[in-house]
Amino acid sequence: xxxFEESRQKTVWVGSLAxxxxxxxxxxxSLLCQIIGCRFTAIMGCxxxxxxxxxxxxxxxxxxxxxxxxxxxxxxxxxxxxxxFLITAKNFRRWQSLAVGIVTVGGSSxxxxxxxxxxxxxxSFGWRGAFRNLSIPFFVMACVCGVTFxxxxxxxxxxxTLAKKNQCDSKLLSESEAHPEMEMDVINKKQDRVxxxxxxxxxxxxxxxxxxxxxxxxSSHVAAKTDSNTVSNCLGKLNALLNFSVxxxxxxxxxxxxxxLMKFGHFIPQIHMVNxxxxxxxxxxxxxxxxIPFGLxxxxxxxxxxxxxxxxxxxxxxxxxxxxxLDGFAIVVLxxxxxxxxxxxxxxxxxxxxxxxxSTMNSLLMFSVHEKRRAxxxxxxxxxxxxxxxxxxxxxxxxxxxxxxxxxxxxxAGIVLHMAGLVPLxxxxxxxxxxxxxxxxxxxxxxx
Numbered sequence: 001x002x003x004f005e006e007s008r009q010k011t012v013w014v015g016s017l018a019x020x021x022x023x024x025x026x027x028x029x030s031l032l033c034q035i036i037g038c039r040f041t042a043i044m045g046c047x048x049x050x051x052x053x054x055x056x057x058x059x060x061x062x063x064x065x066x067x068x069x070x071x072x073x074x075x076x077x078x079x080x081x082x083x084x085f086l087i088t089a090k091n092f093r094r095w096q097s098l099a100v101g102i103v104t105v106g107g108s109s110x111x112x113x114x115x116x117x118x119x120x121x122x123x124s125f126g127w128r129g130a131f132r133n134l135s136i137p138f139f140v141m142a143c144v145c146g147v148t149f150x151x152x153x154x155x156x157x158x159x160x161t162l163a164k165k166n167q168c169d170s171k172l173l174s175e176s177e178a179h180p181e182m183e184m185d186v187i188n189k190k191q192d193r194v195x196x197x198x199x200x201x202x203x204x205x206x207x208x209x210x211x212x213x214x215x216x217x218x219s220s221h222v223a224a225k226t227d228s229n230t231v232s233n234c235l236g237k238l239n240a241l242l243n244f245s246v247x248x249x250x251x252x253x254x255x256x257x258x259x260x261l262m263k264f265g266h267f268i269p270q271i272h273m274v275n276x277x278x279x280x281x282x283x284x285x286x287x288x289x290x291x292i293p294f295g296l297x298x299x300x301x302x303x304x305x306x307x308x309x310x311x312x313x314x315x316x317x318x319x320x321x322x323x324x325x326l327d328g329f330a331i332v333v334l335x336x337x338x339x340x341x342x343x344x345x346x347x348x349x350x351x352x353x354x355x356x357x358x359s360t361m362n363s364l365l366m367f368s369v370h371e372k373r374r375a376x377x378x379x380x381x382x383x384x385x386x387x388x389x390x391x392x393x394x395x396x397x398x399x400x401x402x403x404x405x406x407x408x409x410x411x412x413a414g415i416v417l418h419m420a421g422l423v424p425l426x427x428x429x430x431x432x433x434x435x436x437x438x439x440x441x442x443x444x445x446x447x448x
Contacts (some may be wrong), residue, residue, distance in 0.1 A: 006062050008397035012271060014062065014070045019267070020390025021074025022081060027379035029082025038087040042145035045079030048072055050138035057128035076138075087149050105299045115291030119284060246377050252368040254426050256381050259361060260388040261420035262324055264395075265413035266357065269331055269350060270294075271393040273343075276406050282340055293344055294351040301355025309363060316363045317424050323356030324421030332414030335407040361385075364424075 032041045052072035059065045088103050121130035246252050269276075277287035305323075309316050330349045337346055365381045396409035 007401050008275070009394050009401055010062060010397075012393045012397040014065050015271060016390040016393045017066060017070030018074040018077065020386040021071065022077040023382045023386035023389065025075060025078035026082055026382045026386075029079045030086065030379065032079065033083055033086045038083040038090070039146060039149040041079050042083035042087070042149050043142045045076045045081075045083065046138045046142035046145060048076030048079065050076075050135045050142070052076060053131045053135035053138065057131045083145075083149065105302055110295070112292050112295040115288045115295075116285075119288035123285075244376075244380060246369055246373050246380060249369055249373075251427055252365070252377060252381075254423060255364045255368045256384060258320075258324075258420045258423040259364065259381070259385055261416050261423065262327075262357060262361075263385045263388040264392040265331065265416035265420070266327060266354070266392075267389055268392050268396045268409060268413040269334060269346075272396060272400070272406065272409070277340075277343065279406070280338060282343070286340060290343060290347050292347075294347040294354070297348045297351030298355040298358075301352045302359045303355075305356050305359035309360065316360050316367070317427060319356060320360040320364055321421045321424055323353050323360065324417050327353035327357065328414045328417030328421060330414075331410050331417060334410045334414075 029041060029045075032044075049072075052069055055072070056065060056068040059068055084103055118130060118134075121133055125133065247256075273290050274284065274287045277290065278284060305319060308314055309319060326349065330346055330353060334346055337343060362378065365377050369377045392413070396406075396413065399409045399412070400406055
């Protein structure tokens with residue numbers, strides 16, 4: 001911001017664009033995983049992120065960073081995110097929920113290292129050198145994904161197939177021994193088949209040119225049919241991921257509205273925390289340690305929340321509302337905090353709320369619709385949530401430029417999060433209305 005002499009609003013848009021595209025292009029990543037596989041999708045995502053971090057330091061102004069970092073890094077992150085979750089779901093059947101939970105925890109636990117490490121690289125090499133050094137792990141990850149991201153090994157079915165074949169042969173042999181006339185019919189059919197094959201072979205030898213033309217026409221027809229089937233399958237998968245008819249379901253529409261409000265306000269402190277600490281007189285090194293208690297508490301909260309939500313008697317909506325209200329309360333109180341100890345306490349509470357919200361977000365989207373529409377619900381929902389996520393921090397930066405303080409941005413973010421926690425109350429009204437409608441239908445049927 002200081003080097004390019006740009007406003008906070010425009011500077012924050014670079015990082016927000018990368019975060020927003022990560023979730024907005026989740027459907028594209030899932031589609032590529034189904035077409036070319038998770039391995040090549042992950043390698044492509046790692047290489048795009050690595051190239052983005054290598055090219056960004058050569059930007060002469062902030063506008064170039066929108067392309068080199070905001071767009072390129074966002075696209076690569078979307079491909080990586082989709083491939084990581086899909087390959088985990090494919091390779092783990094028995095402990096699938098635990099495996100996906102561990103992958104989810106990886107994002108928050110990475111903040112424990114990346115916050116202080118990034119500040120150390122900036123102090124040592126500057127922000128341009130820090131970007132170049134951060135590109136190295138992505139090249140390494142591309143090699144690791146190429147080696148490890150394989151499809152699950154299928155069981156050896158050759159022995160089973162051979163046993164079934166021997167069983168069928170023995171059954172036919174027993175039937176032929178019991179019925180000799182059946183054995184004669186089988187022999188006659190085999191002899192007729194051999195004569196027909198010989199006739200076809202003689203005809204092909206007599207007319208090699210015509211036979212070659214016919215075979216070429218058949219092969220071209222099969223190839224054209226295969227290409228058309230591939231295109232139709234790709235279009236069918238894309239339509240399944242972008243099925244906007246899910247908004248006809250009131251429960252899903254209410255859930256998306258609440259989650260959009262949550263995403264709009266939740267990431268504002270996370271993006272602006274370092275600058276807020278600098279305005280309070282806290283050093284940049286100490287401000288980067290904010291992410292250590294935040295990452296720890298978020299990781300623990302994600303595991304605990306996932307375990308609690310597995311219980312059949314627990315309603316996920318209540319857990320989500322608790323996380324949204326706790327998050328809103330912490331952010332509203334944040335402008336009152338003026339020392340480093342209070343910032344650390346806020347980081348712990350904010351991390352707990354983050355873990356609860358992230359763990360319940362996907363459940364709120366998926367279980368609001370029927371099982372057949374869950375893929376579309378996740379794809380369309382995450383695309384809309386990414387727009388809210390990307391617009392929240394720049395809006396806060398705009399308010400900071402106007403008021404020259406962080407009081408109003410944090411206060412508005414807290415109010416929006418309280419609204420997100422209260423909106424799901426409409427879902428209980430919809431459930432009651434649905435139950436009453438079912439009772440009325442039963443009464444009408446009994447009267448008829």
